[in-house]
Structure formats: C-alpha cells, structure tokens
Amino acid sequence: MAGTRSRRSEPAAGAGNDRRPALARFLAEASGAEACEITSLAPLSGGSIQENWALDANFSGGRLAGEQRLVLRAAAATGVPSSLDRRQEFAVLRAAFAAGVTVPEPLFACGDTAVFGKPFLVMRRAPGTAAAHRITRDLALDPALPMIAEGLGRELARIHAIRPPRPDLAFLTPYDRSSPAQQIEGFRAYLDRHPTPRPVLEWGARWLETHLPAPVPPVLCHHDFRTGNYLLDGTRLTGILDWEFAGWGDPHEDIGWFCSKGWRFARLDREAGGIAGRASFYRGYERDSGTAIDPVRVRFWEVLASVRWAVIALQQSDRHIAGGERSLDLALTGRRASECELEILMLLDPSGLPADG
Amino acid sequence: MDDLPRGPALLALARDVLVNDLLPLLPQQRRLDALLVANCMAIAAREAEIDDRSRAEIIGELEKLIGPDFRSPSRSAGPSLSRIAGEDTSRSEARERAAELLRRFAGELRIGAFENSPEREAFARAILWRMTIARLRLANPRFLAANGFA
Numbered sequence: 001m002a003g004t005r006s007r008r009s010e011p012a013a014g015a016g017n018d019r020r021p022a023l024a025r026f027l028a029e030a031s032g033a034e035a036c037e038i039t040s041l042a043p044l045s046g047g048s049i050q051e052n053w054a055l056d057a058n059f060s061g062g063r064l065a066g067e068q069r070l071v072l073r074a075a076a077a078t079g080v081p082s083s084l085d086r087r088q089e090f091a092v093l094r095a096a097f098a099a100g101v102t103v104p105e106p107l108f109a110c111g112d113t114a115v116f117g118k119p120f121l122v123m124r125r126a127p128g129t130a131a132a133h134r135i136t137r138d139l140a141l142d143p144a145l146p147m148i149a150e151g152l153g154r155e156l157a158r159i160h161a162i163r164p165p166r167p168d169l170a171f172l173t174p175y176d177r178s179s180p181a182q183q184i185e186g187f188r189a190y191l192d193r194h195p196t197p198r199p200v201l202e203w204g205a206r207w208l209e210t211h212l213p214a215p216v217p218p219v220l221c222h223h224d225f226r227t228g229n230y231l232l233d234g235t236r237l238t239g240i241l242d243w244e245f246a247g248w249g250d251p252h253e254d255i256g257w258f259c260s261k262g263w264r265f266a267r268l269d270r271e272a273g274g275i276a277g278r279a280s281f282y283r284g285y286e287r288d289s290g291t292a293i294d295p296v297r298v299r300f301w302e303v304l305a306s307v308r309w310a311v312i313a314l315q316q317s318d319r320h321i322a323g324g325e326r327s328l329d330l331a332l333t334g335r336r337a338s339e340c341e342l343e344i345l346m347l348l349d350p351s352g353l354p355a356d357g
Numbered sequence: 358m359d360d361l362p363r364g365p366a367l368l369a370l371a372r373d374v375l376v377n378d379l380l381p382l383l384p385q386q387r388r389l390d391a392l393l394v395a396n397c398m399a400i401a402a403r404e405a406e407i408d409d410r411s412r413a414e415i416i417g418e419l420e421k422l423i424g425p426d427f428r429s430p431s432r433s434a435g436p437s438l439s440r441i442a443g444e445d446t447s448r449s450e451a452r453e454r455a456a457e458l459l460r461r462f463a464g465e466l467r468i469g470a471f472e473n474s475p476e477r478e479a480f481a482r483a484i485l486w487r488m489t490i491a492r493l494r495l496a497n498p499r500f501l502a503a504n505g506f507a
C-alpha cells in the first residue's frame with residue numbers, strides 16, 4: 001500500500017521450503033490435479049501489508065494442467081486491522097475479474113493455517129513491473145503514458161461499475177461507515193493518540209469537515225488505486241494490484257487518490273499518477289463510465305487523500321518506533337507526513353504562499 | 358574544545374563515502390538499503406544543525422496567536438516563550454511548554470477557533486506555512502524545491 005513498492009514485508013528466501021509439501025497437496029486438491037509439484041517458491045518484493053511469493057508449479061491433470069506461474073499472497077507478520085483478509089480479497093478479485101478489470105486471475109483461497117502458516121490466496125502471475133519510480137522516470141515510456149493513463153481511467157470505471165447490493169461482497173464496509181465524516185473521525189482519533197501535535201492535519205481535517213460533499217450512491221472503490229499498484233509489461237497494462245483496502249465509497253475518492261501529489265513520484269507535474277495530465281485519465285474514465293467527473297468533488301477527495309496519506313505515513317513509522325519492526329524504510333516514512341502537509345496548504349491556501357519561502 | 362572534524366562534518370564525509378565509494382560495490386538488490394541509510398544520514402546531519410532561532414520565532418508567533426494569557430497547564434507561570442533560547446529557561450522546560458502550546462494550537466484548529474476572525478485566521482495560516490516549510494527543510498529539501506520553494 002503506502003510507500004514505495006519495495007523493501008516491504010519480504011519473507012526470508014528459504015522460509016517457504018518446509019511448507020511446500022502441504023501447499024502442493026492443497027494446490028492439487030483445489031485444482032482437481034492428480035499431483036502438483038512446486039518447482040519454485042521465492043519471495044517477491046512489494047506490498048507493505050502482505051507478503052507475496054512467486055510460485056511456480058507443475059500440475060498433473062486438473063484444470064491447471066501443466067506448468068503454471070502463480071503468486072501466493074499471505075498476510076505479513078504485522079496485520080493492519082483496516083485491510084481485508086485474504087479470503088475477502090479473493091472475493092473482491094473475483095468480482096473485479098468478472099467485471100472485466102485487468103487483474104491477475106484469482107484461483108484459490110485458503111483459510112487453513114496448517115497449509116502455509118497463515119491464510120493465503122493464489123492467483124496467476126502477471127508479467128511486468130509496478131516500480132513507480134521507474135515508471136515515472138523511464139523516458140522510453142513517455143510517449144505511451146497518456147494512453148496508459150486513459151486505459152487506467154477505463155479500468156477504474158469498470159471497478160466502479162460494481163455496485164451494491166452484492167451478496168458475494170457482503171463483508172465490505174458499508175459506505176456509511178467509511179464516509180468522509182467517518183474517516184475524519186478516524187484521523188482525529190489517531191492524532192489524539194499520536195505524541196506530536198500535527199496542526200496542519202487538524203486544519204485540513206477541519207476544512208474537510210466543513211466541506212463534506214453530498215453523499216452519492218456508493219460503488220466499489222479500490223482505495224489504493226495509484227501508480228505503484230498496477231503492473232506494466234512494456235507499455236501494456238497487465239494487472240491492477242493490492243485490493244486489500246477495497247470497500248464501498250464515492251467514485252471520486254479513487255480519482256482523488258490516483259491524482260494526489262503523494263503518488264506522482266518522480267513527476268509531480270504530471271497530475272494523473274505522475275504519468276500524464278488529468279485529461280487523458282479523465283477521458284478514459286468518463287468514456288467508459290458515461291459519467292462526468294466533478295472537479296469540486298475530486299478536490300475534496302485530494303485534500304482527504306493528503307490527510308489520509310499523512311496519517312498512514314505516521315502509522316508506518318509507528319510500526320518501527322513502537323511496533324517492534326526494525327526498518328529504515330518504515331522509520332523514514334513518517335517524515336513524509338510533512339510532504340502531505342505542504343500539499344494540503346498548497347491546495348487550500350494557494351495565495352498564502354509566504355513571500356520569503 | 359571539540360575534536361575536528363565535528364559531528365556533522367564527519368556525518369557528511371561518511372555519507373559521501375557510502376554513496377560514492379561503497380554503493381557501486383553493492384549488489385543491485387541491496388542498493389536501495391544503502392540509499393535509505395544515506396537519506397537517514399542526510400536528515401540527521403540537517404537536524405544536528407537545526408536553527409533554534411527559527412523554531413523560537415515560530416513558538417513566539419504561536420504565543421501571540423493563542424494569547425498572552427496562555428500558560429502550560431503543567432506550570433502556573435514562567436518566562437515568555439519568545440525568550441525560549443534565553444538562559445533563564447532550561448531547554449527541556451522550553452520544549453515541554455512549546456509542545457503544550459502546539460497541542461493547544463492543534464486543538465483550536467480542530468474546532469475552528471480562528472474562523473470568526475479573518476485576521477487571526479490569516480495569522481494561523483502563516484504559522485502553518487512556516488512550520489511546514491521548516492519541517493521540510495530538514496526532512497526533504499528536494500521536495501520543497503520541486504514545489505517551488507527555495
């Protein structure tokens with residue numbers, strides 16, 4: 001989720017070896033194969049909350065007969081309460097896959113901890129990179145980026161076409177419990193526990209509270225739709241990743257998150273995810289959804305995105321400071337809260353720039 | 358009295374050796390860790406040379422905004438916060454009082470306490486800007502520059 005897609009929650013390379021026999025048995029049974037041989041099981045980088053494993057397996061018979069390149073996704077040691085569990089994430093992935101969203105095909109979910117030590121899901125492994133700094137810096141990609149942004153707009157429209165009621169997604173938090181007002185309450189509860197006062201975040205939260213948009217019919221929101229959470233194989237989009245925060249919400253929330261400055265990486269000037277101007281991304285979204293994007297609502301959600309990202313950054317560094325996770329990356333992430341605070345000021349007080357810097 | 362080179366200069370030298378001499382020798386998959394170490398060293402060096410005057414000025418402005426009557430709840434009286442760097446106020450006491458003032462400021466912003474007075478509201482915003490820029494000068498001056506702040 002938050003932060004760069006690297007150096008996070010990576011299990012030790014040999015950690016999965018003793019789990020291979022049980023995992024192979026599970027895969028064989030779940031796929032209807034006579035047998036399954038795991039030829040490789042290696043940790044992948046990426047995912048701040050989950051651990052991901054590259055899993056190569058050879059299936060004898062069954063619906064996956066032959067060599068398969070898969071990903072196993074399990075909860076990392078530090079669980080974050082607001083994220084979905086793996087079986088829930090699997091159900092969301094299935095719904096997205098069925099709706100035509102470009103996601104790696106979800107194959108199995110397993111809640112039996114005897115198999116891999118923790119619940120997990122298995123999906124196909126899509127080729128490509130999600131490295132945000134590389135994507136936003138690679139000059140060779142530049143000519144294709146507006147087209148990629150438009151494609152991402154279409155993908156998001158397809159995600160938002162999934163709407164309640166959905167019995168298969170009944171576990172998702174209802175919108176009235178993830179509304180902006182609820183989120184503001186959550187931010188404040190966190191700030192009350194945080195040892196250092198953050199006046200800019202308080203000011204931003206107050207602005208949000210006094211500018212709440214009228215509620216809209218909720219849609220499925222990814223809630224972490226951004227550069228760093230999709231895979232590009234060359235210029236081809238091969239997968240939208242990291243669905244662990246999905247829930248019902250205002251469609252503009254995902255649009256604001258995608259465009260917020262915290263996710264533009266090396267190209268702050270390219271407002272759609274650091275890859276293109278907003279026009280390309282908005283065009284793809286509006287054409288596919290048949291709905292016009294409301295810039296006033298997007299601005300609201302961009303301010304909320306900056307407050308949210310700041311709180312997440314502080315929480316990430318809490319994991320190092322108080323949570324017993326020794327990590328330079330986590331320790332440094334807390335410093336990024338000030339970047340969000342600058343963005344809140346730039347969004348809400350553009351004429352207030354101090355003359356002396 | 359201190360030995361030379363002093364701490365910040367030593368840190369800068371160590372960072373230079375890390376980035377220019379050691380980093381190229383590391384395998385690709387460990388280079389990000391080395392860059393994170395270099396970033397930590399840069400932040401630590403900037404924080405070691407922190408300008409107490411600028412911090413004291415911000416606290417002084419906060420005191421003006423919150424009101425001359427403000428007293429830290431933990432202390433009934435004390436010297437002016439604008440004299441934070443003065444000899445009559447110990448560093449830890451000053452820090453404690455500054456933290457309390459900051460908490461009060463945050464609390465006032467939460468309830469919109471300055472919103473009925475355009476003048477105080479503008480003053481509060483100016484403090485927020487100043488505070489944020491001061492923080493980023495330490496944490497990420499490059500981000501500040503990329504956003505048009507020298």
